[in-house]
Structures are given as C-alpha cells and as structure tokens.
Amino acid sequence: MDNGRQFAAEFARRSRWRPAEVALWVAVAVLPFVFPDRMVLASQIMIAALFALSLDLLLGYAGMISLGHAAFFGIGAYTAGILASHGWSEPISALLLSGLLAALGGYLTGFIVVRLNGVALLMVTMGLGLLVAELANVMQDWTGGSDGLTGIELRPLLGRFGFDMAGRVGFVYALIVVFLAFVFVRRLVHSPFGLSLQGFRENPTRMAQIGAPMAARLRFVNTIACGLAGVAGALLTQTTQFVGLEYIGFDRSAEVLIMVILGGGGRLYGGLVGAFVFLVGRDVFSAANPQYWYFWLGLLLVLIVLFLPGGILGGTTHLAIGLRRLRQGGKA
Amino acid sequence: MAEQLFLLLFNGLAYGILLFLMAIGLSVTMGMMNFVNLAHGAFAMLGGYLAITLCTTLGIPFLLCLPMVFVAVGILSAGLEAGLYRRFYRSTQLNQVLLTIGLSLMAIAGATYVWGPQLLTLKVPDFLSGQTRLFGIEVGTYRLFLILAGAAIAGALVFGLERTRFGAMVRATVDNRRMAQSLGINVNRVFRLTFALGSGLAGLGGALAVNFLGGLLPSFALGYLLVYFLIVVTVGGLGSTLGALAAAILLGISDAAAKFYAPQIASFAIYFVMVVLLMWRPQGILGRR
Numbered sequence: 001m002d003n004g005r006q007f008a009a010e011f012a013r014r015s016r017w018r019p020a021e022v023a024l025w026v027a028v029a030v031l032p033f034v035f036p037d038r039m040v041l042a043s044q045i046m047i048a049a050l051f052a053l054s055l056d057l058l059l060g061y062a063g064m065i066s067l068g069h070a071a072f073f074g075i076g077a078y079t080a081g082i083l084a085s086h087g088w089s090e091p092i093s094a095l096l097l098s099g100l101l102a103a104l105g106g107y108l109t110g111f112i113v114v115r116l117n118g119v120a121l122l123m124v125t126m127g128l129g130l131l132v133a134e135l136a137n138v139m140q141d142w143t144g145g146s147d148g149l150t151g152i153e154l155r156p157l158l159g160r161f162g163f164d165m166a167g168r169v170g171f172v173y174a175l176i177v178v179f180l181a182f183v184f185v186r187r188l189v190h191s192p193f194g195l196s197l198q199g200f201r202e203n204p205t206r207m208a209q210i211g212a213p214m215a216a217r218l219r220f221v222n223t224i225a226c227g228l229a230g231v232a233g234a235l236l237t238q239t240t241q242f243v244g245l246e247y248i249g250f251d252r253s254a255e256v257l258i259m260v261i262l263g264g265g266g267r268l269y270g271g272l273v274g275a276f277v278f279l280v281g282r283d284v285f286s287a288a289n290p291q292y293w294y295f296w297l298g299l300l301l302v303l304i305v306l307f308l309p310g311g312i313l314g315g316t317t318h319l320a321i322g323l324r325r326l327r328q329g330g331k332a
Numbered sequence: 333m334a335e336q337l338f339l340l341l342f343n344g345l346a347y348g349i350l351l352f353l354m355a356i357g358l359s360v361t362m363g364m365m366n367f368v369n370l371a372h373g374a375f376a377m378l379g380g381y382l383a384i385t386l387c388t389t390l391g392i393p394f395l396l397c398l399p400m401v402f403v404a405v406g407i408l409s410a411g412l413e414a415g416l417y418r419r420f421y422r423s424t425q426l427n428q429v430l431l432t433i434g435l436s437l438m439a440i441a442g443a444t445y446v447w448g449p450q451l452l453t454l455k456v457p458d459f460l461s462g463q464t465r466l467f468g469i470e471v472g473t474y475r476l477f478l479i480l481a482g483a484a485i486a487g488a489l490v491f492g493l494e495r496t497r498f499g500a501m502v503r504a505t506v507d508n509r510r511m512a513q514s515l516g517i518n519v520n521r522v523f524r525l526t527f528a529l530g531s532g533l534a535g536l537g538g539a540l541a542v543n544f545l546g547g548l549l550p551s552f553a554l555g556y557l558l559v560y561f562l563i564v565v566t567v568g569g570l571g572s573t574l575g576a577l578a579a580a581i582l583l584g585i586s587d588a589a590a591k592f593y594a595p596q597i598a599s600f601a602i603y604f605v606m607v608v609l610l611m612w613r614p615q616g617i618l619g620r621r
Contacts, residue, residue: 065426112611118425119368120610127603127610134600250554254433261430291444298437305431306419 007192013226015190024214024269025179032171039167045279047235050181052259052271054228059257060220060265061189063201064113066123067253068129068231072102074248076230078136078143079245084152091154095177102230103223105132110219117204133248148244152237163239170239177235181228188224197221198266212280258301264311268277273312335469340588342466346475348584349482350544352577353537356489357530360575363506365421365523370432370554372534374439377553379405379535380542381447384454394457398539405535412529417527418520434552443550451547454539474543481540485533490573504527 032042051073079098088094109128116124136143143149147165156162160171189196200207200214207214237243246252255278263274278297285293308315354376363367379401386397408433416435420428456474464473493499501522504512513519585603590598 015489059426065429067429112607116610119362122368122425124607124610127606131600131603131607134603138596138599254437257430257433291449292441294437295441295445298434298439298441301430301437302416302436305427305434309427 008164011190011192013048015187017148021269024272026128028272036168039171041279041283043167043171043174043239044236046151046171046178047232047239047254048259049272049278050178050235050305051229051256052233052263052275053182053185054225054232055256056260056265056268056271057189057221057225057228058204059260060267060270061194061201062197062218063204064218065125067126067250068132069125069225069256070104070248070250070252071129071132072105072226072229073233073236073252073256074132075105076134076233077243077247078149079230079234079287080234081149081152082142084154084238084241085149089153089155091157091173091238095231095238098234098237099227099231100314103227105230106226107219107223109226109290110222113222114215114218115132126253129250129253133245133279135252136248137245139144141246143243146176146245152241152243154238154241163241167239174235174239177231181231182268193217201266203294258297260273260311261269261304262300263311264313264315267311267313270311270313335558338467338469340592341585342471342479344585344588346472346478346482346544346584347517347580347588348581349486350537350541352486352580353482354534354538355580356573356576357527357532357534359521359572360502360506360526360530363572365509366418367421368425368428369417370429371435371439372432372531374436374553375405375409375531376538377439377443377537377548377550378408378540380454380548380552381443381452382535383539383542384447384452384548387454394460396455401539402536403531405555406528406532410524413524413527414570433554434480440550440553447550449550451549452542453547454542456543474617478540478544485536486573486577489533490577493573498522498525506542520588 028046032039035042048101051069054072055069057065058066058069074154076098080094083094083097110129112124113121137145139145154163161173163169189197195215196207196212198212199212200218211257233247236247244300256287259278260271260275261274262277263270263272281296282293285296310317341603354373358369358372358543361367361372382401382404383394383397386400387394392400412435416431420431430480460477462473463470464476466476493502501512501517503523504515504517505519509519512522515537538548538552539588587598590601594601
C-alpha cells in the first residue's frame with residue numbers, strides 16, 4: 001500500500017541480526033580466552049579483520065579496486081606512534097585522531113580515485129601507496145625510517161586497564177573497537193546508501209542514468225574506508241607498541257586484498273574469515289619455513305580465482321543452498 | 333660540467349633502454365588482450381636468475397647465455413599463456429590482478445627456494461667490463477654495450493612490427509581484435525606468439541639488468557620496477573612501440589638526473605609524476621584510446 005513503509009520494512013529485514021552472526025561474535029570474544037597463549041595472534045586477527053573490512057567496503061560493495069590501501073593503514077599507524085612517542089599517551093583519543101587523519105587522506109585522494117577506473121585506477125592507487133610509503137621512509141626524523149619507531153608508551157585504558165604482556169587488555173580493546181566498527185559498517189551497507197554503492201558496482205552507467213550522485217557517494221565511502229583503515233593501523237601500533245615500514249608498504253596492500261578475496265568480498269564477514277585463515281595459516285606455515293609461506297599464499301590465490309570466485313563465504317553459501325535443495329528434494 | 337651532463341644522459345639512456353626491453357611485453361598484453369599482467373616482472377626476474385645459472389654455474393659464455401634465456405623464458409611464458417592466462421581474457425580486471433599477484437608471489441618464493449634469498453651477481457666477460465673512451469669521456473663499457481644491444485633490438489622490433497606481415501597482423505589485432513578476427517587472422521595464435529616474444533624480451537632485459545643494477549634479489553619481480561614498467565606502458569600508450577621507447581628513455585634519464593641532483597626526493601617524485609600524468613590523461617600521453 002504505502003511504498004515508503006514497504007521500503008522501510010525491507011531495509012529493516014535486511015539489517016536484522018542473524019543467529020549465525022551473534023554466534024560468530026560470541027565465538028570471537030570467547031575463543032582467545034580458551035587459548036590464552038594465542039592472545040596476541042587473536043588481537044592481530046581482529047585488527048586485520050578491521051583493515052580487511054575497510055577494503056571490503058570499497059572493493060566488495062562499491063567495486064573500487066585499490067592496490068595502495070596500506071597507505072591509510074600506515075597513516076593511522078604512524079600517527080598513533082608519533083603521538084605516543086611525543087607524549088600523547090592517552091590511547092583512545094590518539095586512536096580517534098589517527099582515524100581522522102587517515103580519513104582526511106582518504107577524502108583528499110577521493111577526488112583523484114573516483115574519476116578513474118580500470119588500469120589507471122590500479123596504477124594510481126598503487127602509486128599513491130608507494131608515494132606515502134616512500135614519504136615514511138624519507139621522513140626519518142619523524143618515523144624512524146627503516147629502523148621503525150619504538151619507545152611507544154601508553155597510559156592505561158580509561159585510566160584503569162594497563163596494557164599487559166599477555167596481551168589480554170590489548171585483545172579486549174581491539175575486540176571492542178573492531179566490533180563497534182563492524183556495527184557501524186553493517187548499518188551503512190544495509191542502508192539505501194549502501195544499496196546504491198552495490199548498484200554502482202553492478203552497473204555504473206545505470207546508476208548515473210537514474211541520477212544518483214555517485215561521485216560524491218564514492219568520495220564519502222572512500223573517506224570512511226580510509227578512516228577505518230587508519231583506526232586499524234593505530235590499533236596495531238598501540239597493541240604492539242611499534243611501527244615500522246612494513247606497516248605501510250605494497251606487501252601489506254596486497255595482503256589485505258588477499259584476505260578480502262580469501263574470505264569473500266561484499267559479504268561483510270569475508271574480511272574477518274579471510275584474516276583468520278590468512279593469519280592462522282601464516283602462523284602455522286611460517287613456523288616451518290617463513291620464506292616459503294608466500295608460495296602457498298600465491299597458490300591459494302590462484303586456486304581461489306580459478307575455482308572459488310566468491311571466496312570461502314561464497315563457497316559455503318553455495319554449499320548451504322545445495323544442501324537445502326538436496327534435503328527438500330529428499331522430502332518431496 | 334659538460335662531461336657530467338654527458339655521463340648523466342649516457343647512464344640514463346642505458347637505464348631507459350633496459351626498462352624498455354623489460355616493459356615492452358606488458359604493452360602488448362595490455363594493449364592486445366586488455367589483460368593486466370602484474371606477473372610480467374617475474375619473467376624478468378626469471379631471466380636474470382637463468383642467466384646467472386647458465387653463465388656462472390654451467391660456464392656458458394655470456395653472449396651465448398642471452399639468446400638462450402630469451403628462448404627459455406619465451407617458451408615458458410607461452411605454456412603459461414596456454415594453460416592459465418587464456419581463461420582470464422574475458423574475466424574481470426580484479427581476477428586478473430589477483431591471479432597475477434598470486435603467480436608473482438609463487439615466483440618469488442620459488443626463486444628464493446632455488447637461488448636463495450641473498451643478492452646474486454653476474455660476472456660479465458672482460459671485454460664488457462671496465463671503461464671505454466667515448467668522445468674523450470670515460471664511460472662504462474657494459475653500459476655502452478647495453479645501449480648498442482638495446483638499440484639493435486628496439487630497431488629490429490620496430491622494423492618487425494611496421495614492415496613484416498606478422499607485424500601487420502599484430503597491429504591489426506591491437507587496433508581492433510574483432511575486426512582482425514573477422515578478416516581471418518588467428519588472433520589467439522598471434523597473441524600467443526607476441527606474448528612469448530614480449531616475455532622473452534623481459535627475460536633478456538632481466539639477464540642484462542643483473543650487472544647494471546649490481547645484483548639480483550627475488551623481490552625484483554614485484555619491486556619498484558613493476559611501477560616503472562607500468563609507467564612506460566601508460567605514458568607511452570598501449571601497443572605503441574616507439575611511444576614506450578620514448579617514455580622509457582625519458583624515465584631513465586629523469587631518474588638518473590633526479591638521483592644526482594635531488595636524491596632526497598628522487599625516490600617518490602616518480603610516483604607523484606605518475607599520479608599527475610594519469611589524472612591528466614588516463615589513456616597515456618601518446619595513447620590514442
């Protein structure tokens with residue numbers, strides 16, 4: 001009857017929390033306490049998941065490729081590091097400031113990247129990433145250059161919880177920040193705005209024809225995505241109390257891209273799944289011989305592109321649909 | 333002062349020629365099949381390592397190694413094209429990027445496994461090392477050899493593309509693939525041959541680069557050189573041999589000049605220039621499309 005109400009009901013249905021989602025978050029929160037000696041790895045997975053989520057917003061939802069997303073992760077990481085080493089030791093305000101600065105970087109580069117597509121977009125994002133990484137290398141007085149930035153001292157969280165050696169406080173801190181970010185992104189992609197991004201991914205020409213102001217929207221989502229990447233970078237700096245050039249280089253941009261693809265893009269939790277598989281895999285494989293981990297990673301990437309285009313989550317979705325059909329077929 | 337300027341131009345020219353050899357294959361892949369091949373640098377890396385093995389371990393003369401590397405890398409790439417790349421011509425650009433990043437990672441790890449993670453050098457024969465007088469100025473003999481060999485190859489390439497029947501078929505395919513196919517050109521075969529040729533040249537460039545760059549590391553495959561390749565291709569315009577040559581030489585000379593006059597900003601000025609150029613003309617300065 002009333003179109004507006006129907007749309008509202010449809011969007012409410014899309015954004016309803018599913019039982020599997022709740023179970024996933026409970027597992028994420030509880031598991032590290034079952035394996036306390038893997039606490040540090042668990043924090044790294046959460047942080048990588050946030051970083052991957054920020055890229056998924058661009059790549060999976062808006063369909064914009066970036067080969068230089070680590071630049072914004074690095075801006076956040078270095079901002080947090082520089083603030084802490086210059087006496088700004090309150091973690092939460094430093095985290096927000098780092099995210100804001102990365103978002104500002106995203107806002108500015110947005111004017112460049114939304115105008116491009118295809119190979120030019122690939123090269124410009126890669127070039128911007130290398131530009132920022134090279135800047136971090138050259139500005140040694142601020143960043144410590146290739147030695148990295150050490151001596152990062154933080155005050156206890158909320159004045160009460162000091163960062164401990166076992167990484168328990170670090171994990172809970174990362175978990176809460178990442179969860180809040182997920183809730184925010186979840187809200188965003190299930191809104192009409194999020195739907196218009198997916199429309200742009202599927203058919204840019206048609207979105208332009210129906211009069212959607214896509215350039216402004218892409219700039220906006222680019223700003224958000226870069227800001228979130230910055231928050232992830234700052235979290236890593238604060239929990240490891242170190243920043244180095246490896247936080248910002250091309251390798252990291254490629255790694256986060258791999259995580260999104262591994263888990264499955266445009267599915268919200270693809271980044272989390274991808275980060276988990278990637279980091280646990282690296283933990284297992286590099287224990288044997290770290291140099292060859294990249295061989296298996298490359299092989300995995302080739303196999304996914306060849307046989308599993310939707311990543312792990314895409315594969316399980318197909319499997320679930322297939323099983324349901326099989327069961328229904330059995331009943332009939 | 334004049335001597336300094338001459339040396340700068342000379343060294344920049346040598347570097348530019350090297351970049352051209354390594355990058356020209358990429359221009360073909362992207363121009364003809366619209367395929368983003370980020371693994372192109374891996375062919376160059378492989379060429380470098382093969383040359384080291386053939387030359388140093390097996391003791392084959394350097395000048396004989398070069399054509400062997402060219403043929404070996406060309407054949408390998410043709411196999412890869414037939415087995416893997418073919419499936420992705422109609423695929424999305426993202427899939428092509430992921431596939432070729434994956435291949436590059438495998439190539440880097442494989443090279444580390446076979447040749448080790450340390451810097452390897454290649455000793456060139458005595459008549460190619462040391463200094464030579466040119467117009468009364470001492471220049472590196474190997475660099476002079478690079479420029480002459482590179483110029484000869486570039487000349488042969490331009491001649492082959494502009495004056496032979498196969499070259500005409502290649503140009504027709506780059507220009508309009510469907511039309512070329514309708515006229516009875518076997519586009520897939522033309523492409524595979526061109527791809528093998530381009531990859532072989534990258535391998536040859538890699539073999540020649542080892543001595544010029546002072547050594548070879550596995551990370552060569554995905555290092556800064558990849559960006560340089562891309563610049564050469566984009567600035568020169570896809571599928572244009574002379575455009576790529578001009579861009580490569582310009583890039584080589586500016587790189588030498590920047591490293592000499594402003595080493596602090598040289599390393600990132602190049603990326604800045606690339607971003608500005610691509611914003612100004614996404615299809616390349618000399619490109620038509």
